[in-house]
Amino acid sequence: MLELTNISKTYVNGSIVTTALDNVSFKIHQGEFVSIVGPSGSGKSTLMHILGALDIPTSGSYSINGTNTEKMKDDQLAEIRNKEIGFIFQAYNLLPRTSALKNVMLPMAYAGVSKTKREQRAKELLEAVGLGDKLTNTPNQLSGGQKQRVAIARALAMNPTLLLADEPTGNLPTNQSVEIMDIFQQLNNEGHTVVVITHEEAIAARTKRMITLVDGKIISDEDLI
Amino acid sequence: MKLQELVGESLTVLKVNKMRTGLSILGIIIGIGSVIALMTLGEASQQSVKQRIEALGSNLLVIRPGSSSSGFLRGGGGDVSTLKLADAQAIADSNRINTVENVAAEYTSAVQAAYGKNNTRVTVAGVTPNYFSIRNIELTLGRSISQSDIDLLTKVAVISPTTAEELFGQTTRYLGQTIKLDGNTFTIVGVTEATGSTGRSSGSETVYVPLSTAQRILFGVSHISSIYVQARNEDVMAAAHNQIGYLLLERHKLKTPADADFSITSQADLLETVTEVTETFTMLLTGIAAISLIVGGIGIMNIMLITVTERTREIGIRKALGAKKKTIILQFLIESIILTVMGGIMGVGLGLGVSVLLTHLMSLPTIIAYNSIMLAVVVACCIGLVFGWYPAQKAAKLQPIEALRYE
């Protein structure tokens, strides 16, 4: 279970202070399927980074399965990011000059999975997202949509209990978006928690709960079923 | 992630930037190379000096007039006339001295030698018969100076090949020929083998004559320049040194060793001094080379810092995917160690090449110090560790999201 209590995040840039998140509190239970929507610059990515233990809030507390992240050491957080969380970045964040296959294998390498198993699983995942013929392509040899799918395959590599996706279908045509959402649906059905940031109503509509952010504040949090 | 995988990844990264990799390790190559070359050269010249000193004759003690305060480098000893042939005879005959095998005396001075129109400046060494055996000087032709030459004050000479060449040119039939030394006619009876410039009077242009002839006919002196004493064996060198010292003090009516008007030096003293000098030089030069190694290390640190900055985003991605601090540190340390060890190995190659070439050109013995190679590789490894540490730490400390935002 994820629990955010009075989370705020401000950026100070010289004399300009930006409040990306303003006193946000909510809980996400194991097995939920949540979408986060809101206009550009409303703080969705910032919230996602905090959920993914990549960023620290300026104030407030965030606990994962009952443990406050503030009390965890860097390596402990690294372990959680590696084993429990699959993160799909808005900007993909693939390793440059590294093949799609190697990119997908990377989280498993840090987890100490044997090389043959890693390779096999990475191949399966890339085939599942329709990139079976692009295994050796490096990111600069892939289109935006293809990169996004490599990022999705990588996020699924460790079979994480929590999947965080920042605009995972932003660069995909509708038919592929549907396929990706089918994968998320499938994972959620298996008991994984899935959180998706999106600006597409059709995507949000497929989730079970929708949180709407405006100017860093939650203005609505509704169950969709 | 396994170590060998990290090594593999580092190699891939280094291969991508071949030019940069090459340039950044150049400092290490040159540093290690010069340390190896200088260590080898130092060792070689030391060996060569040792060989030359040993060639002076074994278990040798040299007694010269003048005080011993400044050791064998003292100059102007020939002006002091405190040593006499009787001193040499006393050393040979005294029943208080039981450590001495053989004693020879020598008087040297420079004169003009002439054969026909040929003229050259030579060192005349008036010697006693056993001089040649004590000083390891072999004859290639004719005979050496005999006791009857001494007794009869004959005007015979044994010459070195260089002197022969100077005076007679290409002719080799000079046995029995006569040469003029300061106007006195001497008959050549023998030729020594060619020796290196191994000592004061065994140098290239030397003419050996009977001691008595030199003292009375050529120079009109009663003193001698040196006494050469061969001790029975190496173990009694110190005892011989003492026995001779006290005997001479007594003969010269002096009370304490501090008053001595002569100096006794042994090969060991000579070796020690020369070794000290060459060692100091080698250390000094190697020290300078070592400084270039530090400069090389700083070069590595610089390149690693650039690498870390360039790859900030990559580090962010790795951390976001679960890389621990240790793994990041290891990744960058391995990269810098690979750099320095590669540089070290190439430096060893360069250093050995240079030292083989130089020792060959300088006709020194080539001694490859294998432990210095091991040392160089270990040192290179340490440089990689030390200078890679800070950049690696810097990489590991990056906050994942900050690193990801880096453009």
Ligand SMILES: Nc1ncnc2c1ncn2[C@@H]1O[C@H](COP(=O)(O)OP(=O)(O)OP(=O)(O)O)[C@@H](O)[C@H]1O
């Ligand atoms: N490093 C930063 N320094 C200063 N301001 C920042 C920084 N990162 C984000 N912001 C600001 O915080 C606010 C929220 O940014 P965020 O990236 O969370 O928006 P978003 O909702 O994901 O937008 P989009 O839909 O365009 O991706 C924005 O106003 C942005 O300018």
Ligand SMILES: [Mg+2]
């Ligand atoms: Mg965003």
